[in-house]
Amino acid sequence: MSTPPQTPTALTVAGFQQLIRDRYLATDAARGVPGTFMWFMEEVGELATALQENAPERTPTDAQRANLAEEFADVLAWLTTLANIAGVDLADALTKYTEEGKVEGVKH
């Protein structure tokens, strides 16, 4: 008898939002949307810096490459935090992009 193939545990948008909710909701809710938006924008600024450091005309170090990935993660984590305290289900919101006929052409 053979064992079924193992599938890797996929990280889902809903699972990530729940993880952020479980870990941080009490603190995030107490801070509120305005303060959390400031943290989010700070991370967007860090991502901008990391993108510049990793521009094609430069020769980024391994640490700079690693930092770029971390800043993408930070921005996504803080965006997810905002969704939690604003009462938005991200997986549901993203159906805007996944369901046929909802978004065509540019993103806005």
Ligand SMILES: [Mg+2]
């Ligand atoms: Mg950061």
